[in-house]
């Protein structure tokens with residue numbers, strides 16, 4: 246499901262889009278699937294932040310939650326809509342984790358993106374649209390507060406909500 250006039254492409258069951266960043270979030274590695282779906286060459290994406298593939302359909306509040314989680318040295322799960330160099334939209338289920346050295350210091354971040362469940366994309370697209378609407382009229386702090394209230398009202402934790410939505414797609418992912 247794509248609100249924009251771009252062509253949508255879909256991940257395969259065995260797609261694993263992987264990338265690594267330094268502490269500032271600059272990309273230091275992207276695998277073949279990262280190149281295939283992002284449509285950028287290594288030369289184009291190395292040393293750049295991931296907002297290279299940011300889709301305007303994604304609310305800022307989602308990335309605020311991502312970075313707050315990483316700064317707490319926790320892993321983050323999310324359904325993310327990305328945009329390739331040639332304007333192809335692709336939804337992923339992303340897991341983003343800090344990487345550590347032998348002393349336990351965070352030395353960068355690592356992301357693996359898989360084919361998302363249909364339920365997850367449909368649910369999160371609705372929520373992201375609401376957050377975007379709030380961001381346009383009232384700003385990001387309000388949309389972030391709305392997201393936290395939504396979780397509280399529904400007695401949900403972000404992580405388990407994401408993982409449960411993804412597991413609902415075991416019988417068939419998003420196409």
Ligand SMILES: Cc1cc2nc3c(=O)[nH]c(=O)nc-3n(C[C@H](O)[C@H](O)[C@H](O)COP(=O)(O)O)c2cc1C
Pocket residue numbers: 264265266270294295296297298299300303308311325327339341342354355356
């Ligand atoms: C390891 C890692 C992977 C990321 N993957 C994505 C991604 O696939 N798509 C995306 O839009 N942002 C991703 N981000 C978040 C970006 O760093 C950035 O916060 C986001 O694109 C919003 O950018 P902006 O604040 O400049 O608009 C990732 C961050 C990290 C640390």
